[in-house]
Amino acid sequence: MSLSCYFRNCVQMSTIFNNANLKSGSRHCYILLLIFVVIYIFIGVLWYKRDSLVMQSISSIALYGQSEKPLNIAIVVITNDGGTKGYSYAIDTVKCYCKIQGYDFVLAGNVQNSSCNHSDHYFRRHCHVANILVTGKYDYLLFIDADIGVVNPNRRIEEFIDPKFDIEFYDRFVNQEIMMGSYIVKNSDWSINFLRNFANYQYRLPIGKGLQHGTDNGGIHAYIAEILYEKTRHIELTNCKKIYNQSRSWTDLFVFESCIRDMMGVNTDFGHILIFKKGEGWARDNWLTNNMINLNRDFMIHAWKDKQLTKYGKDLPLKIGYKHRARWFNPLVGRIDLAKCNPKNTSWNYNPNLITTKEVIDAELERMYAAIEMEKIDRLSKMMEFIRRVDSKSR
Template sequence: MSVICNNGGFKYVVKCFICTIGLVVLYICIEVFVTDGNGPILESISSMKFYGQAEKPKIAIIVVTHRDGTGQYSLALDSIKCYCQARGYEFILIFNDRNEKCGQRDITFQHFFRRHCHVANEIANSTINYFLFIDADIGVVNPKRKIEEFIDPKFDMIYYNRFYNQEITAGSYIAKNTNWTIKYLRDYANYETKLPRGDHGKDNGGLHAYIAEVLFPKRPIEIASCWMVYNQSRNHNDLFTFEACIQTLLGIDEDISGRIKIFKKGTGWCRDSWLTNSLWNSTTDFMIHGWKNSRMINYTEKELPLTIRERDRGRWYNPYAGPLDLSKCTPGNDTWNFDPNIQTTVERIREKLDKYYAQFEMDKINRLSRLSWYFQKKTEPPKKT
C-alpha cells in the first residue's frame, strides 16, 4: 500500500490525527472508568439481542485445518460435531492441504490466509445461509446457546473483538451467503502479498489493514497514519499499537458500516480459555478458544484459581466429565455431562473479566499515546555522523 501526499499536508494531517486520537482516549477513559460505581460492566452473552428472522436460516459451522492435524484438536472438533447434531446445524471440515482454486502461496504463513479462500469457495457452492467459521481449537461449553443469537441479517460479515488485546478476531467470524461476502473473503485471502516485513501478525494483523481499506476507501491518509506504525512493526507491542490505531478509525459502535459488524469485548460467542483458567459459567460463556490436546492437563486442586501465570496460558482443563459420545448427540439433546469443578459462579467470572476489561482498555490508551513516537521516528531527518 502506498499513499502519496506532500510533506506539509502530511504533517498537518498527522497533527489532526493525533488530536483525534486524544479525543478517543478521553472517551475510552470515560467509558472504562465512569460507570455505576461498581466498576466496568460487561454485557453477558445471555443478555444479547436475539436477531430473529421470519424463517429459520440454514447454518453451518466450518473448520479449516490440515489433514494430519485433526488429532491435536479431537476434543474441540467432537464438541462442535455434537453441538451441530443437537442443534441441526451442518458441520463442514475442510483440509487446508486441498489446494484446488486456493493457490495462496502461504510459504511463510502456512495455512492462515488460504483457509479464508476455502471458506469463500464453500459459500459460493452452497445454499446454506450463514457460516460460522472457527479455529480448530475452539470448543463448545454451553450447547444451549444458539448461533442465531449473533446473526444480524443486515450484515454480511460479523466479527468480535478479542478480549485480551486490541485485535478483531480473524479465527472466527459469521459469514452471510452473499456475492459481496465471497469477494470480500477471496480478496482477504490474497492480502498476504500486501503485508509489511517484520511482525505483521499473519492474517490477524492483516485483517485490520484490510477492513480499514474496505470500509474507508476515501480515507487513505488516515489509513496511512496507521500503516506508518505497521511498517515499523518489529514485535507484538508494535503490532498491537497498529491494531489500536485501526480501532480508532473503526470507532466505538458495533455497526460500523452496512456490511460489517464487530461485537465489542465480552459480547461475542467465544473467548480465550486462559482468561479464567478454564473455568466457565453458562450465563457468560458459549464457546472457548485454546483447546489443543497436547496442552490439556489434569488438575489437583479442589478449588481452581481464576488467575493463571502468563507462561501457562496455553494449558487448559477438560470441561467434560467424560468422553463425548457422538451417538448420543441427538437433535435437541443439550444436556451434556460437564465436570462441576471446572464451572464457577457468574459473579466470579464477571469480576475477573471486568478487571481484565479495565486493564486491557488502559493498555489501549497507553498504546495510542505512543503513536506520536512512530510519526517522529519516521519523519525526523537522519542524524549527521
C-alpha cells in the same frame, strides 16, 4: 349475548318496569348495562394487546432469520490435513453440538490448489470459506479455529445473526484485535468478494526482513480500514500504516492495531460489517477466567489444544496465569460420546470445580477489561515514536 341485544332487552325491561311503576328496576338495568360495557371494553383491550404481542414476536423472529423457512447453517473448521489431530477435544464438542442443534459440520483441509493458491495457510483458510459459500448450500457459515470448543450445547448460532450484516466478528478480549479465528458470514456476493479479496491481502503485507505483520490477524485491520476509510480518512490511515510497515514484534503490531481501532471508535456497525464488543461474542479465551465458565453466559471457549490440556488432582484448579495461558482445564468430565449426540440429549457432564456464577465471570472480565484499557492508552502513546521514525527517514 351481544351488546346491542343486551341493550334492547334492557329497554324492554325498563318499559315493563315503568308501566308497573317499578322505577328502581329500570335503574338496576342501566347499572348492569354500564358494568357490561366496562367489562366488554376491558376484554377488548386485553385481546388487542395479546394480538399485538404475538405480532411483535413474529416480527422479531422473522428479523433474525427464524422465518417459516429455517436457515441452513454450517460450522466450518479448516485444518492443515482435514483431520482432527491436535484438536480432538474441541472438535468433538463441535460435532456433538451440530448433531444436537441440526447444523452441518464441515471439516475441510487447508490444501493449496488452483482455486486457493496462497502460500500463507492462514490467509488461504478464508479463500476456502468463500468457496464453501459459492456452493450455495448454506445461508450462513460460522467459521471457527480448530481449537474452539462448545461448552453450552443449548445455545443457538441464530442468537448472533443479524440479517442486516454480511459478516460478523467479535473483539478479542486481551488486546485491541478483531478476532480473525472466528466469524459468522452470510452467503452473499459481498461476503464472497470480501473473503477472497482478504485472502489476497497476503500479497500486500509489509515486506522486509524481520517484520512482524501478524498474517491474517494483523492484515484484517489494514484491510477493513482500507474498505472504510481509504477515501475519507486517508491521512489517518497512512499514519497507522507507517506503524504497520515497520512492525518488528507483537508489541509493535498491537500498536498498529490500536491505531486502527482508535480510528474505528466505539462503533459496532460498519455497514456490511458488525463487530461485537468485548465479552459479547459467541466465544472467548479460556484463561481469562482461569477456565471457569457459566452456562448462562458462555457458549464457546477458545484455546483448547490437545497437547496443552492440563489435569489436576486437587479440589480446585490450579491458577493459570498469563504466562501459562496456553494451558487449559477441561470443564467437561470425560470425552464426548458422539454416538449419544442427538436433539434429546443436551445434558453434558461438567466438572463442578470449573462452574461458577455469572457474577463471578463478569467481575473477572471487568477487572481484565480495566487493565486492557490501560494497555491501549500506553500503545497509543507510542504511535508518535513510529511515525516520527518514518518521517525522519523520508527527509
